[in-house]
Amino acid sequence: MDIGYVDLLNRAARLSGDRAALIDETGALSHRELSEATNRLANALCGADVRPSTPFAIASPNCNTAMIALVGGIKAGAAWCNINLRNAVALNIDVLRRGRCEILFFHSSALGFAREAQAQIPTLRLAICTDRDIEEFTSLAQFCRNGGAHDPDVRLDGNAVAVQGATGGTTGAPKITQAGPGFFTWSAIGFMTALSFDAPPVNLAVAPITHAAGLVALATLAMGGTAIMMGRPDLSELLASIEHRRVSLLFLPPTVIYMLLNHPDARSTDYSSLRYLMSAAAPIAVEKIATAHALFGPVICQSYGQTESGFPLTFMSPAKTSEALADPALAHRLKSAGLPTAATSAIEIMNEAGEILPPGKTGEIVVRAPSVMQRYLDDPEATTAIKRNGWQLTGDMGYRDADGFLYISDRKRDLIISGGFNVFPLEIEQVLARHPAVQDCAVIGVPDEKWGEAVKAVVELAPGTNASETELITLCRESLGAVLAPKSVDFVAELPRSAVGKVLKRELRERYWKDRATRI
DSSP states (O other): OOOOHHHHHHHHHHHSTTSEEEEETTEEEEHHHHHHHHHHHHHHHHHTTOOTTOEEEEEOOSOHHHHHHHHHHHHTTOEEEEOOTTSOHHHHHHHHHHTTOOEEEEOGGGHHHHHHHHHHOTTOOEEEESSSOBTTBEEHHHHHTTSOSSOOOOOOOTTSOOEEEEOOOTTSSOOEEEEOTHHHHHHHHHHHHHOOOSSOOEEEEOSOTTTHHHHHHHHHHHTTOEEEEOSSOOHHHHHHHHHHTTOOEEEEOHHHHHHHHTOTTGGGSOOTTOOEEEEOSSOOOHHHHHHHHHHHOTTEEEEEEETTTEEEEEEEOHHHHHHHHHOGGGGGGGGEEEEEOTTOSEEEEEOTTSOBOOTTOOEEEEEEOTTSOSEETTOHHHHHHTEETTEEEEEEEEEEOTTOOEEEEEESSOOEEETTEEEOHHHHHHHHTTSTTEEEEEEEEEEETTTEEEEEEEEEEOTTOOOOHHHHHHHHHHHHOTTTSOSEEEEESSOOBOTTSOBOHHHHHHHHHTTOSSOO
């Protein structure tokens, strides 16, 4: 029998039963208490006719009950549909509707969303409030009374769906990936083998656990460690928690690291407990690495992954980062996403002809790993497009050096990563096009000290019309939410176009990126 993520959790409960597993502002749960709570939820779900691969979602800030819902759903064999509360309600509803979500766990702060979901998602049959009693909904505590504390022992075969990940696509509408149970298992194993601790880790979950931070927290639990849930991203509280909670593992998108470097409390905080400050979700600016290393210590590391293929696919360790900082001959490695992890069977670089390229040659990054997705839901053409000769295409361009380090140099598609979140331009362009003054437009990512990349709209106005930057940004914010709204708008007399009339986004980007070594 193959080992699964639940086996790793059960092992942690046996070996670290009295150690704190989850901590939030309401209190702490030990690994033994977490095991019992999640078993009760999983058994209650099974009793409510939740079968393997039943889609479920969580609408919540980071908190203990959100993690209980996630782990309980995994133990029941259900398929986690990840959504981001920062997105516009309509986008999340669309993802869950197309994903045929049946179970929704929601925090009371997302009550409005739960009501919208109940009204608009035909397949949704159960909505559970995780943190308190609300008359019109079942509470998590009440629902779990229907489940026993014994191990539900649900076993998924390799064809089952354990994850439905919301991503983006060339059409602008988020695609939905479907991956098997290996997605969770090999994510945990990847981190367990890449990270080394003298004592079980203490992870501070600052970034949303609906994304990569959730996989880091799940790995922490599998290692018998403690995941501290931060419900809102407050930088002063973050710094205080590192010192007072003796945090040893911290995952942050680069934009938050940049903000910490300039925070007034940053240089008076004790970082002696910190072993890993992991940057992921977007490449960290090379010039910021030395500053971060000097402030936080030799703890800076990077990792690479994606919804379609898993996380962590690669890892650039603190030791390798320190070596690159100390030795000018290795300084180029500061641009690297690191070496393949134990979760990755192979990472190579492929050209358009499907040939694997030698070190130093740039092409598309391709992956073989037990965590790669099975398919895009209801999109066989898109699925076929990213599968080639047993490899999964990532859509990212890059190269390997002779020592196997991976470098990401550009994107094959027009993906923008802003503040650690994926932004696809077409859906923004479609909203901008609704404005009567917008004749044509293009949305691109431009360099930004805070966000890594900032979303910029370049707009060509119709003759004789006017529109302001504030007006267009507000239009997008109201339709798509703050994450997808442009941070700035430039107005041009005419957009650059090819002979067939296609807007040349690469030419637009060149104006903003021409002095940068990489285009990401």
